[in-house]
Structures are given as structure tokens and as C-alpha cells.
Amino acid sequence: MKVKNALRASAAAALAISVVAACGGSGGSGAAADGEVIRFSFAPDPVWDLLKDSGELSKWEQENNVRVETSTTWDEFTYFAGGHGDIVSMSTQETPVLEQQTGIKTVTFGKYNYQRVPLLKRAGDPYETLEDIPKGSKICVSGPTSNTGFWTVLAQQMHGLDYRVGGGDFQLIVNDHFVNPTNLLRGDCEAAAVIPEAAVPQLRRGELEIMYGGELPFQLYKEFAPNSDDRSHVVGNNFTATEEWYDANPELAKKFLALWQRGIDMFQEQKADVVRKYPQHFSVESEEDIDYVIDFMSGDNDWFVEEVVLEEDWIPAEAEIWTLMKELHPDNANYLPADAPSPRFAAIDPN
Known part of the structure; x- marks a missing residue:
């Protein structure tokens, strides 16, 4: 492991x-x-x-x-x-x-x-969920665990996708949160998991957008956890x-x-x-x-x-x-x- x-x-x-x-x-x-x-x-x-x-x-x-x-x-x-x-x-x-x-x-x-780490896309890109991103695409992440663990579970439960560093359906590229918004904008990846604070200028200017209808992980859990409730x-x-x-x-x-x-x-x-x-x-x-x-x-x-x-x-x-x-x-x-x-x-x- x-x-x-x-x-x-x-x-x-x-x-x-x-x-x-x-x-x-x-x-x-x-x-x-x-x-x-x-x-x-x-x-x-x-x-x-x-x-x-x-x-x-x-x-x-x-x-x-x-x-x-x-x-x-x-x-x-x-x-x-x-x-x-x-x-x-x-x-x-x-x-x-x-x-x-x-x-x-x-x-x-x-x-x-x-x-709270959402998935971001470039403004205008058609991706609404991970299912919309072609398999094999690069996705910028901050590491193999932590928030990646949440998106790993969501990807499997909602889309049947294998989302992980070092294998699976995508190429997860590891870099710092504060570097990944720039990496996404210049096309180094098709989406990026970034803490909201690290992408404030790009979000404010409308250059980047939050996928999954703008929801953050704690808002999405109820969408796939079989026994979840209406709380966060x-x-x-x-x-x-x-x-x-x-x-x-x-x-x-x-x-x-x-x-x-x-x-x-x-x-x-x-x-x-x-x-x-x-x-x-x-x-x-x-x-x-x-x-x-x-x-x-x-x-x-x-x-x-x-x-x-x-x-x-x-x-x-x-x-x-x-x-x-x-x-x-x-x-x-x-x-x-x-x-x-x-x-x-x-x-x-x-x-």
C-alpha cells in the first residue's frame, strides 16, 4: 500500500x-x-x-x-x-x-x-463531471491521498471510473495547489483538483469554473453515499x-x-x-x-x-x-x- x-x-x-x-x-x-x-x-x-x-x-x-x-x-x-x-x-x-x-x-x-477541494475546468470546456473527460487525459492533483481520496471514491461510485495516481483511467499529475490553476489554464491538464483559495484570481475573472454544478466535495457526498443524510x-x-x-x-x-x-x-x-x-x-x-x-x-x-x-x-x-x-x-x-x-x-x- x-x-x-x-x-x-x-x-x-x-x-x-x-x-x-x-x-x-x-x-x-x-x-x-x-x-x-x-x-x-x-x-x-x-x-x-x-x-x-x-x-x-x-x-x-x-x-x-x-x-x-x-x-x-x-x-x-x-x-x-x-x-x-x-x-x-x-x-x-x-x-x-x-x-x-x-x-x-x-x-x-x-x-x-x-x-472543500473541487474539480476545476477552463471556462468554456464542455466537462461537467469526470465522466465527460476522455479516458487517458491528464488531471492535475495535489497528491495521491487527502482530497484525491474523496474524488477516487466519487469517481467509482458515480461513474465507475478508476481515479488514482499511478494508474487507472486518467493520468493524475501531482503538483502544488497553487501551481495547478496555471497548469490547467495553459493546457497541461484537462481538469484540476484545487483548494478554492489557490484559484481565487482565476475564478473571479471567470477563467476557471467549478465542475459538478459548482458543488464542493462536502456538498457532493450525499449524491453517491448509499446511506448518507441531508447533512454535510x-x-x-x-x-x-x-x-x-x-x-x-x-x-x-x-x-x-x-x-x-x-x-x-x-x-x-x-x-x-x-x-x-x-x-x-x-x-x-x-x-x-x-x-x-x-x-x-x-x-x-x-x-x-x-x-x-x-x-x-x-x-x-x-x-x-x-x-x-x-x-x-x-x-x-x-x-x-x-x-x-x-x-x-x-x-x-x-x-
Whole structure:
């Protein structure tokens, strides 16, 4: 399995990252020296910055006698593989892979934002879905896993297509998100899977368009998941802890969720101001692009959750993505064998 080899190769790096995190990088400041510590790894994020800059994080730390010790990284998966963090953000699709390849048992106890990477086409091209793209065509992607895993499942379930890096019905060409819009426009590929923020200028100018009727992955899941509901799935960033930490700290997990719910509430209340204050987190600089992002996220395209808690009756539909991953081609980096673990999801009330 390709993910297995990649994970083995990064084990040393994961240990090194976790040592750095243990030496500093605290996101807060106010907790007493003898208070509890949460070791948390997260990618650069506007809501976290909002919590820090508003003083809400420091206030929360003082009130709860807890200090959040952070490590900022884009590769939370690798960090957690070392087994030294308490909580990381991780996608629903990644958790069974992590458990299978590392033996680390996890508990996912909250959600933060949904899988948002759409497929883009050049304006005027006739492609509405993957089924419209001739087999053998090149498609620009950011890597073999992550959002590619979602499109792999969708391609099989909706179109009977084999979509994967290194084989299948298309040639998936790997490049950075921020390079792929240019690659698509100059004809290096027929479609591209790109985070919306990386293609804002091209989308705003009408040079690129979102396929599948403009829907993002979390809006499309209900179209092919047999037992899905009318709520949003699949999550790109959950709050996932080691089972050992979670079982030893259930009340601390609740407090952690309450902190993030406060951040989400603040974000939703002042979304436009947050985008303008932290444009770097949305990869925009010009006023035109900032306004485009604000407008894009003002409706159904907002990929941030409204509630961080996991509802008990929401979990089965979310976890069904694992069953669909087991139906993929065995050579696919996102394939799960029949005996892959089903990670534990916990519905808790942070109040």
C-alpha cells in the first residue's frame, strides 16, 4: 500500500517534529505552571489566530488552568504518527489509515471544517463531471491521498471510473495547489483538483469554473453515499486524539471543544472581518480577491462547520466513507483492506 511506504519513510520526521513541539510553541500563555497541558498540532488557521488575538484563548486557559502547547504544521498526519501529540486535526479518511499503519488507537471527538477541494475546468470546456473527460487525459492533483481520496471514491461510485495516481483511467499529475490553476489554464491538464483559495484570481475573472454544478466535495457526498443524510459530510479536519489521552481526559476534551465552538461562533459572526484581518489564511491579497472570498463563503460554500460536536446520528453516514474506500482498486493509495480498523468517533456535549 503506497500510504504505508510513505508513512514509514516519514516516521523519523514525525518524531523530530514532536520533539520540537514539546520544547515550546505554546499558543497561549495564561495557565498556571502546575495546570494541565494539551499538546495540539494544527495547520495555520484563521480561527485559531482569532482566538489568540482576541484574548479568548488566554482567558480560557486562565479559567480552566490549561495551557495549549501548539505545533504549527501542514502535515498533522506525519506529526501524529510519532505518537507524541495529544490532539491533531485529521480528515475522516485518514484515521483508519493511521490506525492500521501505526497501531495508534484514536478517538475523533469534534469536527472543524469539511472537505472543500473541487474539480476545476477552463471556462468554456464542455466537462461537467469526470465522466465527460476522455479516458487517458491528464488531471492535475495535489497528491495521491487527502482530497484525491474523496474524488477516487466519487469517481467509482458515480461513474465507475478508476481515479488514482499511478494508474487507472486518467493520468493524475501531482503538483502544488497553487501551481495547478496555471497548469490547467495553459493546457497541461484537462481538469484540476484545487483548494478554492489557490484559484481565487482565476475564478473571479471567470477563467476557471467549478465542475459538478459548482458543488464542493462536502456538498457532493450525499449524491453517491448509499446511506448518507441531508447533512454535510466528509470532514477534512476533525479533532482527533489518541485513545489513551481521550480516555484519561474526557472533561478536558469537552473544554477543548468548547474553546473551538467559541472560535467558530466568532468566525461566523464576523466572517468578512476575519477574512480581511487574516487574508493570508485565504491566500488572497487584493481587495477584489478578498471580496470574492467573502462572497464565496457567504452562502452554502462555507466549509467551516457551525457546530463542532459530533451528533450521534451523524456519525454512521460520515463513517460510511470507510466502507466505500474498501471497494477501491487495491493499487489505489486510498484503498482500505477489509480488515482495516473502524476508528472510534465520540459524540460528546461540551457544555
